[in-house]
Amino acid sequence: MKKILPFLLLACVAIGATAFYFYGNYTSQSENNAGEEKEKFTDADKHMNMWFWSRAYPDPTNLNEKYLTGWQQFLQLKENTNKIISSNATAKGESADGFGNWQSIGPNKTIGGRILTIAINPQNSNIIFIGSASGGIWKTTTGGTGTNAWKHVKTKLPVLGVASIIINPDNPNVMYAGTGEIYRVDTTGIGFNVWKTRGTYGIGIIKSSDGGNTWTQIFNKQNANMFGVESMQFDPTNSNIVYACTTDGLYRSTNAGSAWTKILNKIYVTDVAINPANTNVLVAAVGNLVNTDKGLYRSTDGGNIWNKITSGVPASFNGMIRMDNAGDSRLYASFANGTSANELYLSTDFGASWIAKFSSAHSSYQYWYCNDVAVDPTDINHLLMCGVGMYGYTSTSSTTGAGTLQTIFGIHSDIHDIAYDPINTNIAYVACDGGMYKSTNGGNSFTPINNGLGAVQFYASFGVSPTDPNIMIGGLQDNGVIKYNGTTWYSILGSDGGPTVFNSLNGNIAFTSTQNRTVYRSTNSGESWSNVLNGWDGDRTAFMAPVGISKSNPNYLYCASDNWHASTDGGITWSNKSISSTNYIDARYKTGIAIGVSPVNSQKAYVSTSPFSQRTDDKLNVNPPPNLFKSLNAGAANPVFTNVKNNLPDRFVMDFAFSPTNDDSVFIALGGYGTSHVYVTGNGGASWASIGAGLPDVPINALLIDPLNSQILYAGSDVGVYVSNNRGANWYSFTNGLWDATLVMDLQVTANNKLVAATHGKGVFVSDLFNGFVLPVRLLQFTGVYENGYNELNWKAENEINFSHYDVERSTDGVSFNKIATVAGAAASGVNNYSYSDNVKNISSAVYYYRLKMVNKDGSSNYSAVINTRRAVEKTYTLLNNPFSDKIAVLFNLSQREKITMVLYDAAGKLLRRQDFIGIAGTNQFELNNLNGLPKGNYVLNIYTGNEKFSEKMVK
Secondary structure: OOOOOOOOOOOOOEEOOOOEEEOOEEEOOOOOOOOOOOOOOOOHHHHHHHHHHHHHOOOOOOHHHHHHHHHHHHHHHHHHHHHHHHHHHHHHOOOHHHHOOOEEEEOOOOOOOOEEEEEEOOOOOOOEEEEEOOOOEEEEOOOOOOOOOEEEEOOOOOOOOEEEEEEOOOOOOOEEEEEOOOOOOOOOOOOHHHHOOOOOOOOOEEEEOOOOOOOEEEEOOOOOOOOOEEEEEEEOOEEEEEEEEEOOEEEEEOOOOOOOEEEEOOOOEEEEEEOOOOOOOEEEEEOOOOOOOOEEEEEOOOOOOOEEOOOOOOOOOOOOEEEEEEOOOEEEEEEOOOOOOOOEEEEOOOOOOOEEEOOOOOOHHHOOOOOEEEEOOOOOOEEEEEOOOEEEEEEOOOOOOOEEEEEEOOOOOOEEEEEEOOOOOOOEEEEEOOEEEEEOOOOOOOEEOOOOOOOOEEOOOOEEOOOOOOOEEEEEOOOEEEEEOOOOEEEEEOOOEOOOEEOOOOOOOEEEEEOOOEEEEEOOOOOOOEEEEOOOOOOOOOOOOOEEEOOOOOOOEEEEOOEEEEEOOOOOOOOOOOOOOOOEOOOOOOOEEEEEEOOOOOOOEEEEEOOEEEOOOOOEEEOOOOEEEEEOOOOOOOOOEEEOOOOOOOOOEEEEEEOOOOOOOEEEEEOOOOOOOEEEEOOOOOOOEEOOOOOOOOOEEEEEEOOOOOOOEEEEEOOEEEEEOOOOOOOEEOOEOEOOOOOEEEEEEOOOOEEEEEEEOOOEEEEEOOOOOOOOOEEEEEEEEEEOOEEEEEEEEEOOOOEEEEEEEEEOOOOOOEEEEEEEOOOOOOEEEEEEEEEOOOOOOOEEEEEEEEEEOOOOEEEOOOEEEEOOOOOOEEEOOOOOOOOEEEEEEEOOOEEEEEEEEEOOOOEEEEEEEEEOOEEEEEEEOOOOOOOOOEEEEEEEEOOEEEEEEEEO
């Protein structure tokens, strides 16, 4: 009950030979999905899809766990960086500022960003905590009024989206926060609804016992689907009893969060109401969108037995349910439906029976996304309720549907939570996509209270003036395009703001965009705009179509949908503007997502494409893989594009950085998980080499080469910023001044050489460029090969004056390394060769990972890139039934916990079944079941174990 939102879901995706696989359901882009209703939505869904695709592809399973692993790797990298700073602080005058000294510059005045939940201290109602969509937790001690009223709350955890916060009424120092934001969980089907997700990871429930100063993670679930906490409640008679509504059920803790038990096993529980007169009576809200099991469940025995309520409530509805109760018996429920039908229902016997309240439609077209209801503490017949807009409702009868609806104006659209002040009931608060609003007259009118609240979500690319370091322009989720003039941020265009670029030679000329490829041009540095490229249908363009401009000749400007749009006259006219254009970059419906333009050749450009687009009938086009193309005549009306993906991993390409002197030397950033995330080519994309070793395994969204030193490379990621002083050979944390997890969308440099980070959830930060310590030793080569039970390691280095030794470190998982040897350095200025033979006869592993820790005489150190060696792998499995009948059983002997994937094809190569298993060390038996319906004949079973693939011919 009362406290909202949810979190990122997924559809399980994997790539077969030619099919995109979703938990046993796959289709081509031309197939329809029977049974998925057509729905009307605004662009919140497109925002969510865009975020999800680039992170989940090609395997969206266990994203929470992958993200948490990346966070641990980030912490280790930060610790290593701090050791370098510390060890050199005295000897070389090193300062932590050399590794980032980020300062927030807002916006944090009038534009608040998306806020999901409100929690008011019951003993001091000026103290309020709120949860944002991707900027973590914020706090005010002034009821949200005054200058800089809101301050961010440091949790020292990777907290982005916070959907629920509750404060203990008996001891307000005790708080719980539920993380993540999901609107759909189950993964049946392949249509648009499967991808209705939101882009913030969750880490379960966190707790503070000191008023929000320190936090610990107390509950999380490891699910293939992401786990999010929708809302939480205290038992009204015992604050040690806590309820958590989550994406996989309703949980209860009876010991203040130390342990949790699932008491209702349902998909997507959004809310729970507890009868204060008899806490054994519970009502739970279940489901959203096309979930087959949606509605209210009621228990009268404390959650042991639940019965679905079918009388008096809607038999079907489109969205989610929110509830609020008043007194010991009265309960309101809002069934968000998005139609003119009644959406508010009243029970006077705490859920046993219900009546529909007339004239109560309020959720509008975003019924899946924003819905809440709050009873006036002074009048149980009056309440506030919301959807896209805000409403008051007065029930004029408790036995009939009579009631009146009042529209409340002046609040930003898409409202997620409503809370009355528990001490002064004339005061009410609203959380929405525009931040926080406050009423002092019982909810009749509201005013924004966003001073200090910096939770806005920027998109890439972010625009910085080439001539005035104070001028910046960027696009925001649901808050338009905004401009910074050195002191103030203000709105300059409405809608969802998008990619922005400046003319590199004239700071008065700028280009910005809004959703679906709508591009604008300004000749007065963003003060006014003219539309130069109209929007397209959503299935032909990314939600935020990329825009790129040539630095050498800024008359050349580019934009990408599934067509290439070029302007050679400074953005006044464009090619391929007609919706009937068929000059596809990749294929129809494969939309451009990032553009890179050579700094020295206005005709040379790179563009990456997505395998997804949202169809006009609200379903999904699916045509993998994502690709990468290059054109040498990008300014032509119909340029030629060459696919240069070549040996890159099957991931989204998110950004480009060019060497300033050689435009065949290109750096790229990759999304997703499970690969390196930074690659470089020296030959214009003919081949690519990884330079991401040492970075956390999280999506990298932005790359930038230092304008003062082209050896220095910056990377912006889902957990902050990193820097390399040698073009990717070594990486360091560059996060001083940032807190918790900061999702960086773009990196730019101002006219006075300050580094700018545009974030998705925390606004804009500025830092000095890197000027940190660099080890004198230079590693020229590091290789290894497995031979007869030994890994033979060889390396070559130079400039070893004042150098001490190498620590050789080994890992069998690529994450946890242990020192196995120390090799003394030559301490000479020339080139020196080293070797080490590692006996691994008694260490069972298919792959061995090695790195060198290079240690100076003063104790400072640095790490090499990670290399690996492989031994010939023998089969570790046995087929138990070939031929097979109703199942295929395989016995595995594993040396460690490992993921096993089994994929079954028919003789023609058609994908029939895919299933992932997690094995433990020892003997495991895994089965593909329910194969009775397959005809007799020949089949092929592919088995993937770690980095190996095995294939077996099967007979039924």
